[in-house]
Amino acid sequence: MDSDWLNYSLDLVSGNGCTLSVEQRVVLQTSLVILKKNYNFHRVLLWGKIVGLKEDYFIAQGRGEDEMKDKKNLYSFNCLDWFLLPSVTDSMIEEVSTTAKGHFIGDPSYLYERQKQGEGVEVPEQEATAKVTEENRLAVTVHRIDEEASVVPRGAFIRSPHGLVQMNRSFCGLSRSEAGKLDNFLHFSVSKNLKRKSYQEMADLNPAFDFMDPLSEDIPKGLWNLQFECASKVCVMRSRLWLGLTFYHLPMTPQHGYIYIGDGTKNLDIPFML
Amino acid sequence: MDAQRDRGRQAAAAFKTLMLRSSSDSDLNLYDHLTRLLVQVMDERPHNVVDVIEDLSLDVKRRAYKGEQSPARLCPQTEAAGLMAEAQRRLFMAPEAAEREEEESALPNVSETGFYLEQAGVGLGREEMQRIFLALKQLVESQALQRCRLWGKIMGTESNYIVAEVEYREGEEEEEGNNEEAAEDGETEDETRYSDQNEMDPLPKSTYKPPPEVPKEAAGTGANKFVYFVCNEPGLPWLKLPSVSPAQINVARQVHKFFTGRLDAPVVSYPPFPGNEANYLRAQIARISAGTHVSPMGFYHITEEEGDEEEEIPLDRCEVNPDFEGLPVAEMVESLSAWVHHTQHILQQGRCTWVNMAIKPQDESNDEEEAEEDEEEPDEPEPEVGPPLLTPLSQDTEIFNIPPWTSKMSSTLISEHAIAVLRSNIWPGASAYACGKTFENIYIGWGLKYSGEGYSPPVPPLPQREYPDGPEVVESLDPTLEEELALEEALEEQQAAEEEEDTDEEEEEDDD
Numbered sequence: 001m002d003s004d005w006l007n008y009s010l011d012l013v014s015g016n017g018c019t020l021s022v023e024q025r026v027v028l029q030t031s032l033v034i035l036k037k038n039y040n041f042h043r044v045l046l047w048g049k050i051v052g053l054k055e056d057y058f059i060a061q062g063r064g065e066d067e068m069k070d071k072k073n074l075y076s077f078n079c080l081d082w083f084l085l086p087s088v089t090d091s092m093i094e095e096v097s098t099t100a101k102g103h104f105i106g107d108p109s110y111l112y113e114r115q116k117q118g119e120g121v122e123v124p125e126q127e128a129t130a131k132v133t134e135e136n137r138l139a140v141t142v143h144r145i146d147e148e149a150s151v152v153p154r155g156a157f158i159r160s161p162h163g164l165v166q167m168n169r170s171f172c173g174l175s176r177s178e179a180g181k182l183d184n185f186l187h188f189s190v191s192k193n194l195k196r197k198s199y200q201e202m203a204d205l206n207p208a209f210d211f212m213d214p215l216s217e218d219i220p221k222g223l224w225n226l227q228f229e230c231a232s233k234v235c236v237m238r239s240r241l242w243l244g245l246t247f248y249h250l251p252m253t254p255q256h257g258y259i260y261i262g263d264g265t266k267n268l269d270i271p272f273m274l
Numbered sequence: 275m276d277a278q279r280d281r282g283r284q285a286a287a288a289f290k291t292l293m294l295r296s297s298s299d300s301d302l303n304l305y306d307h308l309t310r311l312l313v314q315v316m317d318e319r320p321h322n323v324v325d326v327i328e329d330l331s332l333d334v335k336r337r338a339y340k341g342e343q344s345p346a347r348l349c350p351q352t353e354a355a356g357l358m359a360e361a362q363r364r365l366f367m368a369p370e371a372a373e374r375e376e377e378e379s380a381l382p383n384v385s386e387t388g389f390y391l392e393q394a395g396v397g398l399g400r401e402e403m404q405r406i407f408l409a410l411k412q413l414v415e416s417q418a419l420q421r422c423r424l425w426g427k428i429m430g431t432e433s434n435y436i437v438a439e440v441e442y443r444e445g446e447e448e449e450e451g452n453n454e455e456a457a458e459d460g461e462t463e464d465e466t467r468y469s470d471q472n473e474m475d476p477l478p479k480s481t482y483k484p485p486p487e488v489p490k491e492a493a494g495t496g497a498n499k500f501v502y503f504v505c506n507e508p509g510l511p512w513l514k515l516p517s518v519s520p521a522q523i524n525v526a527r528q529v530h531k532f533f534t535g536r537l538d539a540p541v542v543s544y545p546p547f548p549g550n551e552a553n554y555l556r557a558q559i560a561r562i563s564a565g566t567h568v569s570p571m572g573f574y575h576i577t578e579e580e581g582d583e584e585e586e587i588p589l590d591r592c593e594v595n596p597d598f599e600g601l602p603v604a605e606m607v608e609s610l611s612a613w614v615h616h617t618q619h620i621l622q623q624g625r626c627t628w629v630n631m632a633i634k635p636q637d638e639s640n641d642e643e644e645a646e647e648d649e650e651e652p653d654e655p656e657p658e659v660g661p662p663l664l665t666p667l668s669q670d671t672e673i674f675n676i677p678p679w680t681s682k683m684s685s686t687l688i689s690e691h692a693i694a695v696l697r698s699n700i701w702p703g704a705s706a707y708a709c710g711k712t713f714e715n716i717y718i719g720w721g722l723k724y725s726g727e728g729y730s731p732p733v734p735p736l737p738q739r740e741y742p743d744g745p746e747v748v749e750s751l752d753p754t755l756e757e758e759l760a761l762e763e764a765l766e767e768q769q770a771a772e773e774e775e776d777t778d779e780e781e782e783e784d785d786d
Binding site: 102 | 357358359394395398399432434443676685714718722731
C-alpha cells in the first residue's frame, strides 16, 4: 500500500476488521517519508502488520529501480524506529519452515529451537538443534507472502526490454467487468508457469505485461476471494491461503495496492475448508 | 502500334477494375488504398521508405476503418454498483412518521463503538460503520426489539455476513414451527416407502433406534439467549437465523469450513452437518459468543433470585451493576482477572445447562417412583459442569501453548486517554475494549477457531464387528462317502449289539 495514499486506502481494505488507529496512521505518514529519504527508495509501501502474542510488527517495504528485485523490508514496533530485515536466502527459508511454528511472539531475538533427529544407527555425537531467531522468521515470512500472495492488476507494471520491472504510468485501471475476473490479476513475483505454456497460449500474451502468473492458474481453485465492497465500488480480493492479505483496486482508476494484517501463518488447512 | 497500345490500355483498364473491386471482408479496395498510401508517402517523405512501407500501409488501413457503434452500447448496463446504490438509498431516507417514542430506543450507538474500535485498531472503516448503523436502525424499526447490538461481521467466500444480536421484547417472539414440520415430512416419506413394499412380503424393519437427540435449549436461555439477524450488505434485508441445537454445536466443533455467504448453501463436511449454512453460522456465532464475550469485572453482577433450589438452576442471569465504577485502564491491560466472561460456557453436550439423557421420557400415568423402579438404571452419567458465569479470564485454559488473550493499551503516547484492548488468540478476530464505564465486544473474522498446527478431520468410526465365527455359524462339510459308510457300519454294529442284548434278555427271561 503506497504511503502516499495510506489514509484513503486503509479505509478500503478494512473489510476484514483490521485497521490502524488514527495515531498510528499519523506516525506512519511522518516516519515513512523520513524512511524514504534516508534509504533513497523510489517508493515506500506500508506492507502490513504481523500480529504477535506480545507485540505487533509493522512492516514497511521500500522499492528501488526494479520493483521486483530491489525490495527492502523493514520492521518497527512503534511505527517510528525502523530496523532493516535481513535479506533472505534459500537455506534460511528452509530452516525457518522446519523450525519455527505457531504464532509470532513479538520479540525479535526470540529463538525457535528444534531438535534435529539423528540418522540411522549412528549415535549422533552432537545433538544438533536448529535455531532460528524470530527476526529471520519475520524476514522469511514477509518474503514468502510476497512470493505467493502479492497481487497486482494486469497492466499495472511493465517490463522494459532491459528486464526492469517498473510501474506503468499509463495504466488507467481495469474496467469493472475486467476486475471481476481472476485472470486479470497477476502474482507480483517471478513467473513459474510461463515456460510451460503452449505457443498458442503465449501468442495471446503481451510480453510487456504478462511476465507474471495470473491468479486464475492457482491450484486449488478457491484460494482467492474476489468481492466488490464499499457499496460495490471497490474490487477487494482476499487470500485464503494467507489469511489477512487484502488487495484492493478501484476500477477505472490506477489505484491498487495490497496489505497484509494477520498472524503470519500460512493456512495449511485450506483443503478442508473450501 | 495502336493495336499494342490498345491491348496495353485494355489490360491496364482490366487491372484497374480488378484493383477497384472492394474486398468482401472490409470495404476497402486496393486502388484506393494504394492511392492513399502513396499520397502519404509523398506528403511525409519518411526516411528509408521501403523498409517501413508495410507499417505505413497498416496505418493507412487503420485510419480508413470506420468503426460502427454496435447497437449493444445503447442499452444501459445494470451495474452491480448501481443496484447496490439503489438498495442503500433506502437507508438514508428519513422516517415519515414524526412520532418520537419516549422509551429508550433499542438502537446501540454504533458511532461511539466505531470510534473506540478504531482506536483499538479493529473495525470496518468509518463509512462502512455508518452504513451498518443505518441498517441497524432499519432493523430496530421493523421488529419490536428490546435490545439490539452489533455482534460483528463474518466473512465468506461469495459475500459476507453482518450479524446483529437482538433481544425481543417479552411476548413478541414468534415460535418456530418450521423445523418440526420438516421432521414430520421426513417421517411420512419413510412410511410411504414401507407401504409400497407391503404388497410383497414385508421386509424386516430395522430395530435400530438412533440415540435420542439432546433437546434444544429454550429460547431466551443458554446458547439461545439472543436471536441473531444477518444481512449480506447494509441496505439488504435482514434475515433471522434459526435457533441452535446441541447436535449442530457438536458437529460445528469438529468441522472447519469457510462460509460461502448464502444462507441456504449446504455444508458438505464429515461428520455431516445437520443443517445448512444458516445453522452452521448460528452454531459458530453461539460458540464465539460463549467463548469471547467478556466485560470488565464488576460491570455485571449475578442477581440472587429467591426461592430457587441451589442445585438445580444454575445462575445464568446477570444484570448490569448500577454501582460499577469503572476500572483504571492500566489495570485492565495488565491483569486478565480484571475481565470476566458474561456468557455461559457451552458444555461438552452442546448446551449450557446439562440434560440427563439417560432418563427415558415418562408415561403420563406412571408415578415417578414406579418409573424409576421399572427402568434398568444404566450407570448414571456424570453431570457436566462448566465454569460458572462471571469467571475471570485468568482462568481460561491455554490451548496449543498460547495464551488465550492478548491485552494492550490502544496508545502508548497518550496514555491518559487510552483504552484497554483485548484480543483473542483462540478465536482470531474477536476483540473487546473497555474505557471507564463503557465496554464492547465485537467479532470480525472468518468465523473459525484457531486449530493449532493443523486441523485433522475426525476419522470415520470403526467398522462394526461381525458376528464371531463359531461352530454354530460355520457351514459344516458334508461327510464324505467313506465317512458315511463307516457311520453305517457303526450303526449296524450297534443295532446288532442291541439285538443281541435283547435276545440275551429274552433268553434270561425265558429261563426264569
